[in-house]
Amino acid sequence: MHIKRILIATMILVLLPFTVKVMGGDFGQAKSLFSDIKANKVGDILTVNVFENTQATNKTETKTEKSGKFSTSGGPGVGTLSFIPLFGAKGENKNTFDGKGENLRNRNLRARMSVTVVAVKENGDLIIEGNRTVGISNDRETMTLTGVVRQRDINPGNSIDSYLIAEAQIMYRGKGAINDGSRPGPVMRFLNWLF
Numbered sequence: 001m002h003i004k005r006i007l008i009a010t011m012i013l014v015l016l017p018f019t020v021k022v023m024g025g026d027f028g029q030a031k032s033l034f035s036d037i038k039a040n041k042v043g044d045i046l047t048v049n050v051f052e053n054t055q056a057t058n059k060t061e062t063k064t065e066k067s068g069k070f071s072t073s074g075g076p077g078v079g080t081l082s083f084i085p086l087f088g089a090k091g092e093n094k095n096t097f098d099g100k101g102e103n104l105r106n107r108n109l110r111a112r113m114s115v116t117v118v119a120v121k122e123n124g125d126l127i128i129e130g131n132r133t134v135g136i137s138n139d140r141e142t143m144t145l146t147g148v149v150r151q152r153d154i155n156p157g158n159s160i161d162s163y164l165i166a167e168a169q170i171m172y173r174g175k176g177a178i179n180d181g182s183r184p185g186p187v188m189r190f191l192n193w194l195f
Helices: 002-023 177-182 186-194
Strands: 045-074 087-120 126-136 139-149 159-161 166-175
Touching: 045 126, 045 139, 087 139, 087 166
Parallel strands: 045 159
Antiparallel strands: 045 087, 087 126, 126 139, 139 166
């Protein structure tokens, strides 16, 4: 009799996680009952670690050189042209151009934000989207992120690094006194556009 009760209690304990998953609507998904919870369906939240570092260098160099010489000379005229004096001319022309240009850009963005799964592709990849706005003293900074994530790239802690996101679009915008102070004035912007 005791063995029967122990067997029933053991069966209940073994089947309890499976029953909870069926009631929670996760039935049919290929996941272990004991695996970490990762984003896998529409509405799930995923944490993104944004580590973006871009560096671009463009260097051009042009060098041209052109030179020319000419000279002419003549003696006095003969006969009726004897009044023409001895003459001579000499000239030299040299033109040199040496131009160099270099453009260097270095951008660095580090952040951590949560995004929402908005769709699931047929192959199981997740389409994510999210934005984060931080306001401090009338300044607002907004970061928007969209892209496609493979489920196998998601860490056990339900997070992913930004360089693993396909078709990633990360936009960072600021609005407020600090952002306005870093922009040139309207006259300077007009002159930059003009020239």
